[in-house]
Amino acid sequence: MKLHEYQSKSVFAKYGVPIPKGRVAGIASEAKQIAEELGGRVVVKAQVLVGGRGKAGGIRLAKSPQEAEELTTHILAMNIKGMKVRKVLIDEAVTIVKEIYLGITNDRTRHCPVMMGSSEGGMEIEEVARKNPEKILKVAIDPLLGLRDYQARDLAVSMDLPKEYWKMFITIANGLWRAYQENDATLAEINPLVITADNRLLALDGKMVIDDNALYRHSDLSEARDQDEETPGEVEARKYGLSFIKLDGEIGCMVNGAGLAMATMDLIKFYGGSPANFLDIGGGAAAEKVASGLRIILSDPNVKAVLINIFGGITRGDEVARGILSAHQEAKSKVPMIVRLVGTNAEEGLRLLTNANFVMADTLVDAAQKAIAAAREGTK
Ligand code: GDP
Numbered sequence: 001m002k003l004h005e006y007q008s009k010s011v012f013a014k015y016g017v018p019i020p021k022g023r024v025a026g027i028a029s030e031a032k033q034i035a036e037e038l039g040g041r042v043v044v045k046a047q048v049l050v051g052g053r054g055k056a057g058g059i060r061l062a063k064s065p066q067e068a069e070e071l072t073t074h075i076l077a078m079n080i081k082g083m084k085v086r087k088v089l090i091d092e093a094v095t096i097v098k099e100i101y102l103g104i105t106n107d108r109t110r111h112c113p114v115m116m117g118s119s120e121g122g123m124e125i126e127e128v129a130r131k132n133p134e135k136i137l138k139v140a141i142d143p144l145l146g147l148r149d150y151q152a153r154d155l156a157v158s159m160d161l162p163k164e165y166w167k168m169f170i171t172i173a174n175g176l177w178r179a180y181q182e183n184d185a186t187l188a189e190i191n192p193l194v195i196t197a198d199n200r201l202l203a204l205d206g207k208m209v210i211d212d213n214a215l216y217r218h219s220d221l222s223e224a225r226d227q228d229e230e231t232p233g234e235v236e237a238r239k240y241g242l243s244f245i246k247l248d249g250e251i252g253c254m255v256n257g258a259g260l261a262m263a264t265m266d267l268i269k270f271y272g273g274s275p276a277n278f279l280d281i282g283g284g285a286a287a288e289k290v291a292s293g294l295r296i297i298l299s300d301p302n303v304k305a306v307l308i309n310i311f312g313g314i315t316r317g318d319e320v321a322r323g324i325l326s327a328h329q330e331a332k333s334k335v336p337m338i339v340r341l342v343g344t345n346a347e348e349g350l351r352l353l354t355n356a357n358f359v360m361a362d363t364l365v366d367a368a369q370k371a372i373a374a375a376r377e378g379t380k
């Protein structure tokens, strides 16, 4: 789960990372009032979960509360990379002397978190990685020992940070590490971390991604989830504990188990089709959960055929069949349904489905080919 800039920065601040004074606003008059409180000169920042807001015009400097109000009206009407802006952050404006980058993520090749620093702050780190990879400095963090002061100092030295900022930098690096670790983040990033004209280090931008599998340990953060940034299908799927990812193909897939779901999608691709989604109903799903999965799939207008691939172990074929039938009848869908159902209670499940006019398949290959043929027929 991605956190908005204002959410990330408030987490960072709890760990001693200095951030500009500021508050979030949903309407222009509120922005004006915040700007007045902050002394007039402010930055108005669109809160959307995409990078490069600055370039897209979503970050503007206002010299007066009046201007902050006007810019807020303008920015709240914007769409940035397909995301509607619903909130703006009003931050005190600071004069920047230098922008640097500081971030932590998991390094899968080193098998541990890695802190990255770069003197090339302000632009996207992926761009620095492409153009000047030698400008990104990395230190591996032992998760048991945590970030050591000497490691942060090494980064400061390698980035040519003037000596008078080292102490502050080490405090910030440590704060960022603790924010990362204690919140089960997979990314914590300050870009830019700036040196201001009045000789402070400040986190001007903030980004955090929290591991979804650890959200149950962070109820305060999971409540902050921004449902506007997800497709309705994804919101619905979470409610029922289904793993669902929307894709842009035309064959809806309902499968039990992530590995089987991947294999199913691979086979659809192999035979020339394209999956409309990844959906794992998990093990032992009851009829209601199966039905909600199918409802989500059928609500996607791109879906021209549905492939149901169930290999029952703790999942029972009869439960799956009941779920499919109830969602299918309710949706009054004409979309062809291809079913491959084997394993626990498969006979009972297949018997329940006999009158439903579904296409039955014996093997996964058979099912994939039938689904592709049905989808082609449907798009003619
Ligand atoms: P991003 O484009 O989505 O990464 O948004 P950022 O929050 O990183 O802002 C982009 C750029 O706007 C920064 O790199 C700064 O150059 C500039 N910026 C942001 N806040 C301020 C500010 O308070 N004062 C000044 N002068 N520039 C700012």
Ligand code: MN
Residues within 6 Å of the ligand: 122, 191, 192, 205
């Ligand atoms: Mn940024």
